[in-house]
Amino acid sequence: MKNDIAYNNVDFIPGGPAYPERWEEEARAWREREAAVGRARLNHAYGPAERQKMDVFHPAGRAEGLVVFVHGGYWLRFHRHFWSHFSEGLTHRGWAVAMPSYTLAPEARISDITREIARAVEVAAALVPGPMRLTGHSAGGHLMSRMLCQDVVLESGTRARLERAVPISPVGDLRPLLDTSMNEGLQLDEAEAEAESPVLHPAPDVPVTVWVGADERPVFLDQARWLAEAWGAEHRIAPGRHHFDVIDELREAGSPLVNAILS
Structure with a gap:
């Protein structure tokens, strides 16, 4: 397949296989530490399927609001339990962070996963008030x-x-x-690939900052x-x-990436 190398990250990052x-x-x-002090709400279900669960990490005091972080893995791999510690910078700034898992392909199509995440956002919104x-x-x-995107149904209040x-190194x-x-x-076909491509949808009303690493693969740039x-x-x-360490700044409360999310 002509695009395989272009979308291969792990083989072009020094020590790439060790990151996961x-x-x-x-x-x-991080989960164990935060749970021990009562700042983690773990395994909260947002749907009936096995992977339709989220972890919510809270700041030390009352939350200023809620950040929802969605993990990557080409819709084919990984789980929320790989990313818990990346809530650190945001919780230190006083925000709660919800991290959902979702059903992976091929059990679910990308359009199905989109609907799962919409449901996760709604459930997370009910757990933490504010912006x-x-x-x-x-x-x-x-x-x-x-x-x-306007074709994704979220309650008007949410x-x-x-x-x-702030989409980080997104596939748009x-x-x-x-x-x-x-x-x-x-199992994408042309119709689904088009329907699920944010670049083909009108610009949202919400301010967006697209974030990417300078040393990423050319196709991600x-x-x-x-x-x-x-x-x-x-x-x-x-x-x-690069594509794997671009999220490291999420652990730093004063980092440019955390500032971009909370600005």
């Missing part, structure tokens, strides 16, 4: 961006609370994935630019960051 194991261990330690921000990484950046969105145009081996699992141009959004390129 490290993420999982650091996330487990809301959305963010997500890679495929999660795609899913978060889809929440801003949509009114959305103040800002799914059409190139039709010519990848991963599409054996995704393109994807970020395509979405920013389609939506007239702010476009930020983080120097020295």
